[in-house]
Amino acid sequence: MSHRVRTVLFLVGGAGLAALLGWAFSGLPAFGEYHGVYGRLINRETLGQTHALSAIAAVTFDYRGFDTLGEEFILLASVLGVALLLREARERDVDASRGAETFDPIRATGLVAVPVVFLLGLFVITHGYLTPGGGFQGGVVTGLAIVLVWLATDFRSYAALVRKPLADLADGLGAGAYVAVGVGGLLAGGAFLESFIPRGTIGELTSSGTIGLLSWAAGIEVAGAMLLLASEFLEELLARRER
Amino acid sequence: MIPLQAVTMTLVAVGGLAVVLARDVVRQALVNSFFGLALVVLFLVFQAPDVALSAITVGSAAAPLVIVIAILRVRRREGKR
Numbered sequence: 001m002s003h004r005v006r007t008v009l010f011l012v013g014g015a016g017l018a019a020l021l022g023w024a025f026s027g028l029p030a031f032g033e034y035h036g037v038y039g040r041l042i043n044r045e046t047l048g049q050t051h052a053l054s055a056i057a058a059v060t061f062d063y064r065g066f067d068t069l070g071e072e073f074i075l076l077a078s079v080l081g082v083a084l085l086l087r088e089a090r091e092r093d094v095d096a097s098r099g100a101e102t103f104d105p106i107r108a109t110g111l112v113a114v115p116v117v118f119l120l121g122l123f124v125i126t127h128g129y130l131t132p133g134g135g136f137q138g139g140v141v142t143g144l145a146i147v148l149v150w151l152a153t154d155f156r157s158y159a160a161l162v163r164k165p166l167a168d169l170a171d172g173l174g175a176g177a178y179v180a181v182g183v184g185g186l187l188a189g190g191a192f193l194e195s196f197i198p199r200g201t202i203g204e205l206t207s208s209g210t211i212g213l214l215s216w217a218a219g220i221e222v223a224g225a226m227l228l229l230a231s232e233f234l235e236e237l238l239a240r241r242e243r
Numbered sequence: 244m245i246p247l248q249a250v251t252m253t254l255v256a257v258g259g260l261a262v263v264l265a266r267d268v269v270r271q272a273l274v275n276s277f278f279g280l281a282l283v284v285l286f287l288v289f290q291a292p293d294v295a296l297s298a299i300t301v302g303s304a305a306a307p308l309v310i311v312i313a314i315l316r317v318r319r320r321e322g323k324r
Contacts, residue, residue: 031244056293124296132292140300147308226305233312 051199052129052208060134061214065193068214069178072221076175079225083168086232102152110152118145125219129208135215139174139222147230155238159231167227174221181213251285258282272310279303 001009029035042055042063052058060068102110121142128134150158181193188196195209205212258278265271279302286295 054293133296134293137293137296137300140297140305144300144304144308230308233309237312237316 047202050129050195050208050211051202052211053203054129054132054134056132057129057134057208057211057215061129061211061218062193062195062209065182065214068218069182069193072175072178072218075222075225076171079171079228082229082232086236102154107152110148114145114148114152117148118142121145121219121223125215126205126212128215129211130203130205135218136222138215139219140226142219143223143226143230146227150230150234155234158234162227162231164228164231167224167231170220170224171228172221172224174217174219174224177217178214178221181210181217185210248288251281251288254281255285268314269311272307272314275310276303276307279306 034040042059046052046055046058050058050062052062121138121140121144123138124133124141125135125138128138146162147158149161183192185194185196186192188194190196193210193214195211197209197213199209200207255278258274258281262271262275262278265274279298282302283295283299286292286298
């Protein structure tokens, strides 16, 4: 196909797409208008029912806790898939000295950032139902804080800190703990994933029932998954033997 | 729509275009993470801090890391050939 034909084809297609998009956008509700019922209901009922200040945490870990359970296992399965696919590069094949030396300023800044980011991650997991955040976001931040060790120094320091079986364990235990908290609701005579501990006072760390526990379960799982993912990719990158 | 929202939406549009127009893959990965950062600002301006947190961790940290490692790995294999 010549350049000219392709350009004409693009212009025709692009004009069609633009016309359709313009037509679709003109039919949208006005900016900032919301016609849904579910959102209004959540806004009105969350505080009284779950004692969680963040309605989003209440939805993800309480009203829709079962959906989050599914997402937990999607993550678990995909990380498992990565680990299986990349299993050929074993730790003994890794050339840990590979990669350029990092500059001292980068090393210093990175190493200062590690504990700060790690703490931030734990904070985000802990306060998911009081402020924005929660298990997933906090888990990613916590896991990536440790990956920063590799960015700041080298793979050897990172591998000394992260044992793959431990990351594996965190990944599995987190997912298992989520199910266990759900079963706790059944044992207490309620529904699966129904909160079985007192809701506490609104705005306090001990409030919101099982939302905090589920947030921690998700956080541990996600942090383990991130570390496992990073370890597998780094080993693949630094593998001595070519496949 | 307040001006700040319009500005961030334009920023996201420009960022998306820049990702498509970047030709070198490593550069594209970096531009992509800046695009991710623009999205984070967009979510924040539109009062969705939870989504912004997810976007900042996945879009501008985790995904670029995986992409850059994959590019480096492929380049090394091509270099050996």
